[in-house]
Amino acid sequence: MTTPMETLGNLINNRPSASESERRAPVFNPATGEQRLNVSLSTADETRAAIASAQAAFEGWSKTPSVIRARVLFKFKELVEANRDKLAEMISLEHGKVFSDAHGEITRGLEVVEFACGIPHASKGEYSLNVGRGIDSQSMMQPLGVCAGISPFNFPIMVPMWMFPVAIACGNTFVMKPSEKDPSSTMMLAELLYEAGLPEGVFNVVNGDKESVDVLLTDERIQAVSFVGSTPIAEYIYSTASAHGKRCQALGGAKNHMIVMPDADPGQVVNSLMGAAYGSAGERCMAISVAVCVGDDVADNLITSLKGEIAEMIVGPGTGPFSAEKREPHMGPLVTKQHQEKVLSYIDLGVEEGAELVVDGRGFKVEGFENGYYVGPTLFDKVTKDMRIYKEEIFGPVLAVVRVDSFDEALQLINDHEFGNGTSLFTRDGDTARQFEENVKAGMVGINVPIPVPMAFHCFGGWKRSIFGALNMHGPDGVRFFTRMKTVTKRWPTGIRAAGASNEFSMPTMK
Secondary structure (H helix, E strand, O other), rough: OOOOEEOOOOEOOOOOOOOOOOOEEEEEEOOOOOOEEEEEOOOOOHHHHHHHHHHHHHHHHHHHOOOHHHHHHHHHHHHHOOHHHHHHHHHHHOOOOHHHHHHHHHHHHHHHHHHOOOOOOOOOOOEEEEOOOOOOEEEEEEEOEEEEEOOEEEEOOHHHHHHHHHHHHOEEHHHHHHOOOHHHHHHHHHHHHHHHOOOOOOOEOOOOOOHHHHHHHHHHEEEEEEEEEEEEHHHHHHHHHHHHEEEEEEEOOOOEEEEEEOOHHHHHHHHHHHHHHHHHHHHOOOOEEEEEOHHHHHHHHHHHHHHHHHHHHOOOOOOOOOOOOOOOOOEEOOOOHHHHHHHHHHHHHHHHHHHHEOOOOOOOOOOOOOOOOOOOOOOEOOOOOHHHHOOOOOOOOOOEEEEEHHHHHHHHHHHOEEEEOOEEOOOHHHHHHHHHEEEEEEOOEEEEEOOOOOOOOOOOOOOOOOEEOOOOOHHHHHHHEEEEEEEEEEEEEEHHHHHOOOOOOOOOOOO
C-alpha cells in the first residue's frame, strides 16, 4: 500500500484550510526529479475567503499601536532565526539552491524584517508649527487596507519578506500567493508569524495559479499588489491591478551587464563573476548574465580564467550532509524540468546564432542524481547585441561575453537594452566609475561589486522594463507604498477668535 501524497492547502484566519479545488500541481525535488507533494490550486471563492479574513482583521490591526506591531515582528525574527536550518532545507528541497545559498536568502529577508521593526520611527509623518498665525499642519501615514503579494519561485522566502513585513508593520493586512513550484517555506513563515502573536486574519496564504491571481488583481477589497517575476507577467499584473484602482509595484526581468575595464583587478573580476553568473544556477534577477569586456586582451584573459574556474566547479544537490570529503556544491539544479528544457534551448539557440560556445552545460549529469534538472555552467564568447541570447533573459547558468572597444560603447550597450535592473563596473579609475554611476540607465549599480542588491533600509528596484510602478521594494519606498499620506491643517478656537468673525470668501492663504 502506498502512502497518500501530502497536499498543501491554504492558511486562512490563522488556520490551515484544505482546498476544495479539484486542481493540483506537483511539487518536485529538482535535485532528484522526484515529486515531494501536491499543492492545491485554489478556487476564486477560496481566494475571496482569504481576502474576507484579511478585511475583517484590518480594523483592529490598523488601530494597534505601531510599537506593538513591531514587537510581533521582533518575535517573528527570533522564530525565523531559530528555524533557519529547517527553512533552508525546505528551500533546497523545492527550489534546488544549495544549503548555504538558502541560508543567505533567509538572512537577506530578515534584514527587511529588521527594517520593518523600526516602523514607529519610519512612519512618524511630519509636523509644521505656525504655517499661518495660530495654524499648524501635520502629515500622517495611514495604512491602506488589505494588500496582496505574488512571489516568484527563485526566492520563496526572501521576496515575500520584501513585501509582507513592511505591509503589516504599517498596519495593513495581507494575502500572500507564493509560487506553486516551491510553496512550503512560505507556509511555514505564516505559521511562525502566528506563533509570534500576530492576530487572526492579519496574514493569509493562498496557494494557486492565475485563477487566484486574477481575483487578487480585481477584487475591490485589495488596495495594493506587490509582484516579482518575469516582465510579461509583471506588465499584466501592473496593467490589470491599475485598471482596477490598485497601487501596484511589479518587478520584472533583467539582463544585467558587468563592464570589465582594462585596469580592473583580474582576480577580483573572475572571483566576483563566477558567483554572480553561476550562483543559484543563475536563477536570480540580479545575476550577471553579460560580461562586457573592453578590449580583446581583457576578453581573452577573462575567458581563459573562467574556463579554469568552471572546470573546478561542483554541481549537485543542495542538501547535505557535507564534509571535507563531500564538499557543498557551488551550484544546484534548476527548479523544474520545464525550466531546464528552456535553458537548454537557449544554449542550442546561441550555437545557431553563431556565438562561440566555450563551455557547454548541455548533457550534464550528476552521479546518483541522473533524473535531476541539472544544466552545467555554460560560457559563450563573441556574443553580439543582435543575438537573442543577448537580448532575452535566460534565467539559468549561462554567461555571455561581449567584446567592445571602449567604455562609451559598453555604456551604450547597457543603456540601449530594454531591461535596466542591475549593472556593475569593475575598474580602478575613479573618473570612469563616476561617469558610469551617473550616466548608466539602471536602477541598481555596483562599482567593483558584482550583485549590487541594496540593504533593506535602501530600496530595491530597476529601471525601464524591469519594473512597472513608481515605488520600489522595501526601504523608504516600501513604507510609502504601503501607506497613504494624509495632511491635516488645523487651528483652534483662540485662532478663530483672533481672525475675527467675518465671513471669508477668497482663496485661503496663510498670513
